[in-house]
Amino acid sequence: MTTIITEMYQILKETPDVLAMEEKLQQLMYHWFSDLVGEALTSLDEPVREAKKKEGWDVETRDARTVQFLFGPVAYSRTLMTDREGISHYPLDEHLSIQPNQRYSPLVEVKTAEMTAESTYREVERVLKEWTPVSLSHQTVGAIVKRVGEAQAEADKGLVTELDEAAELPSGREVSHLYAEADGVFVRGTAKKQGIEVSHAITYEGWDTNGKRVALQHPNVLMTTQPTAAFWKEVQAATAHRYSLETTQVVTNSDGGAGYTPEKFQEAFSQSQYPVLNQLDAYHVHQALNRALGAAQSETKTKIREALREHNQDDFRLWLDTYESTLEEDKAIEKVKKLRSYILENWDRIIDWRDHVEDPPEGARSLGAMESNQRHVTFRMKRRGMHWSPRGAEAMVKIKQGLLNRTLREAYLARKKPRSVRQQRRFAQMVRMTDILRDPVRESNGATSGTIALHTAHSTAMGHMVKSFS
Structure with a gap:
């Protein structure tokens, strides 16, 4: 402690620039804390090694390792041991859940992945370098994103496998109504004219x-x-693990595009004893009207909206046919035909769900949350000419999902195979702080006696000094 205070004093005394002074103090803090953590981990290795020796493990060698933590690089020593079956282990690393060849701590990897959900890889590289002692290239940031995103993907696939292999449905919360919306958005792939759909x-x-x-x-x-x-x-598995839908009225919303049809919703929520109610997304109806009739307000658009709201197909056909008769360009006529086909094919779904269920909940609203939630994808993955590889796109959307659901860290830690409660208890018994901090006992030989030889007269000054020691 005295040494670090001395170093701090030297920085405070010799640095005229207050900004440089704070930077140097920060670097000193990181350096000292990293050294202390390294010493603590090295000290933990001894009781772990001794406990494993009692179990019949053999010591092979002792070597060093460095792991980048959020507060700096930590160097420590640990023992390589062989178990009874001849398999090599680093017991300390296994107890700490540090994987072979892992260069960065779990917190560094998770924090880096969380930052990339809002910022580009190069921006994350810059921010980490500015604010922490962590130095990563943007390529390394991308590799970390893939590892963390794949952990969330594996957790989702695990739910699907568990549901497929289960003898009965999981037990979840019961709700009277459940609302579901689905849609797809395309992002650019790395190959020319290649799009990747995010469901x-x-x-x-x-x-x-x-x-x-x-x-x-x-x-x-x-x-x-x-x-x-x-x-x-994955939708079915995730919902089945959260809810018991047997007595739930499921209400769904989509644009009716390929892959998001009413049949898909019915299959995903088939646990419910009630038919799944599906309505056509009002936003996509509005967009279809604007594409065919233009964005400006007109009497025709107003009348068509009234016909849709009142579910009057005759009035819809009448007003749309009247508008089509005024057109001369083939392109404009084709747009009207597409609108007519889109509306009539989905006519039974252009409804307000509240009019088609018994006793709707108090404060129930119209559905249509998907478009605003799609911004989580579009704002991060469709700006500034971004292109994505299939693996990188999947990892990014899984990170976004994990952050929104607050499951990302849990999924990442599950992949790291953390210690169970029983293993944690054994580790605590193995590592007793009294054993680590206790000073070694040295044998005492008692006080040592002796004399100072005097090769001159006792009356001299040297003689008087010798007498004072007696």
């Missing part, structure tokens, strides 16, 4: 209002770039 679903239990602000109640998100068949399996 995106969100389930929620209702709405919470605070003044004019409205928030979804208990939302749960699922995103993937896998084929839609795999996507719907």
